[in-house]
Amino acid sequence: EVQLVESGGGLVQPGGSLRLSCEASGFTFSDHYIDWVRQAPGKGLEWVGRSENKANSYTTTYAASVKGRFTISRDESKNSLYLQMNSLKTEDTAVYYCARDNGFGFWGQGTLVTVSS
Amino acid sequence: DIQMTQSPSSLSASLGDRVTITCRASQGIRNDVAWFQQKPGKAPKSLIYGASSLQTGVPPKFSGSGSGTDFTLTINSLQPEDSATYYCHQYNSFPLTFGQGTRLEIQ
Numbered sequence: 353e354v355q356l357v358e359s360g361g362g363l364v365q366p367g368g369s370l371r372l373s374c375e376a377s378g379f380t381f382s383d384h385y386i387d388w389v390r391q392a393p394g395k396g397l398e399w400v401g402r403s404e405n406k407a408n409s410y411t412t413t414y415a416a417s418v419k420g421r422f423t424i425s426r427d428e429s430k431n432s433l434y435l436q437m438n439s440l441k442t443e444d445t446a447v448y449y450c451a452r453d454n455g456f457g458f459w460g461q462g463t464l465v466t467v468s469s
Numbered sequence: 470d471i472q473m474t475q476s477p478s479s480l481s482a483s484l485g486d487r488v489t490i491t492c493r494a495s496q497g498i499r500n501d502v503a504w505f506q507q508k509p510g511k512a513p514k515s516l517i518y519g520a521s522s523l524q525t526g527v528p529p530k531f532s533g534s535g536s537g538t539d540f541t542l543t544i545n546s547l548q549p550e551d552s553a554t555y556y557c558h559q560y561n562s563f564p565l566t567f568g569q570g571t572r573l574e575i576q
Contacts, residue, residue, distance in 0.1 A: 402565075415564050454501070455558075456505070457524055459513055462512055
């Protein structure tokens with residue numbers, strides 16, 4: 353069974369940092385694209401960024417709103433994807449989801465990040 | 470950026486009805502469209518990919534169509550559990566984008 357489990361959310365002050373994790377199971381981690389998608393409270397879905405698969409050298413792409421502040425990385429040994437978030441702003445407050453492949457057939461349950469003083 | 474204009478933003482329908490939600494892309498995106506259902510406090514659930522292919526385990530009361538710039542999601546025989554917000558999504562090119570959502574209420 354395909355599973356994606358996010359963790360690492362919490363309360364952080366503006367300007368602070370946080371690292372989210374997405375642990376994958378039930379499939380060959382290196383074969384698949386995995387993206388981060390976020391949803392601010394009461395709002396719609398916003399794509400954050402992508403890590404392509406190993407065949408594409410784990411190339412990363414980011415939304416303009418987070419480029420230069422957020423970094424996506426992978427640890428194959430742990431079947432985990434990470435989202436390092438620096439210079440956090442209040443507008444980064446959201447539930448962060450990881451989702452697999454074009455069309456996002458599988459999603460994690462999400463982890464809440466609150467940026468507030 | 471490709472804009473996905475989804476309509477209506479909300480609708481109310483009765484048990485057993487059929488409803489259609491539309492999404493228009495600001496430029497041609499072949500059939501690189503997915504549809505999701507989201508219930509309050511839950512992660513989105515994939516319904517349709519490739520504009521018209523049903524995800525495994527999704528009942529055939531859900532169907533998608535379209536290509537190019539115009540896409541539709543149709544839900545037949547509405548039941549109380551279909552009450553949710555529905556989103557379209559294009560994965561043709563970066564940045565990936567979503568429609569603003571359609572809140573469906575079942576009377």
